Amino acid sequence: KQGRYGEALNHIRLATAIHRKRMAAGSGQLSAGADHERRDVAPIFEAHVNIASEVMTLDPEQLDTLTGESFEVAQLARATSVGVAISHMAARFATGDDALLAGVVRARQDALRDWRRLDEELVKAASKPPGERNKEEESQWRTEKEELTAHLEELDGRLVQEFPEYAELTSPQPVSLAAVQALLGPDEALIAFLVGFDRTHLWVLRADRAEQFVVEYTRRDLEDAVGKLHPGKTLEEAQSVEDLPEFDVETAHDLYQTLLGPAEGMLGGVKHLLVVPTGPLQSLPLGVLVTSLPENGVSDYRNYRNYRKVAWLAKEFAITTLPTVSSLRALRK
Helix, strand or coil: CCCCHHHHHHHHHHHHHHHHHHHHCCHHHHCCCHHHHHHHHHHHHHHHHHHHHHHHHHCHHHHHHHHHHHHHHHHHHHCCHHHHHHHHHHHHHHCCCHHHHHHHHHHHHHHHHHHHHHHHHHHHHHCCCHHHCCHHHHHHHHHHHHHHHHHHHHHHHHHHHHCHHHHHHCCCCCCCHHHHHCCCCCCEEEEEEEECCCCEEEEEECCCCEEEEEECCCHHHHHHHHHHHCCCCCCCCCCCHHHCCCCCHHHHHHHHHHHCHHHHHHCCCCCEEEEECCHHHHHCCHHHCECCCCCCCCCCCCCHHHHHHCCEHHHHCEEEECCCCHHHHHHHC
16 A cells, blocks of 8 residues: 555465465365365465555566566466366376276375364364363374374375376476467467456466456456346247347447457457456356457347357357366367
8 A cells, every 4th residue: 555566576476375385285275165265365465466466567677577476376266176176187188097096086085085084073172161171182183183184195206206297287287388288289378367356467378478458347347247148038038039128239349348358469460369367257257258349330130140140259260168277178188
């Protein structure tokens, strides 16, 4: 709030490093509350991206470094179980020895389940009044928990040694900007969003360059715009096609201009868009955005044939929606 963004960036980097480490290993990964913890710390990651954006504006010499830094931090804020599941699936196929890998993975899942059970029991035991605590039982549980921790470390070591692809792809660590660029073809672009409380961030990656944009659209703004584009009823609920409401072409165009308009210069020669949405954008197929309105104004869409003339984004690009940035690496490998 005091405008001391350079100092703020140093402090928020420390906070991000703490939570990033917890997400990668230790209690942040093992404990049953790990998913809740990741959701609770998402605002810290969003603040990191916001502060980095302010520093970029004040000090353009840091532009490239901070674009890569904020791109990785945004992935921590967007972490979802869907992306992890896809990484696990793809990694299983990547090893070439699926049966052996499955055995190690199942052993780790069993050990992790037992570790979490003991962790919960110890928390309950330690919460009791002193007179009701069983120190001998607690000591035994702690010993068992330490043994399970060692067993998990052993299994993780096996995965790293015997199945390096699996260990790499299932890590919760974000993918670097350069690593993503190496996966993109010359006619491809990856677009990643981070919808924050008071602004939206957009990254556009090509094989040879990358740029970050700030869109002055709040989460509430996006929720309202996306809500206008959802029909009030489905085709199954309508009595006939004529009973469906008209699609709001103007809002779809406004949303395109706001979200992708600033990045148009990065999309020259692109045929395939890979999109990583977040927040309200996860419920909107980006292909329904409209790149331009008719010169004669909006048509009468009660005549449904007029929709053929609309400049849908899907007419300009093939579009693939990804749950996370890291899923691109997993699926392509």
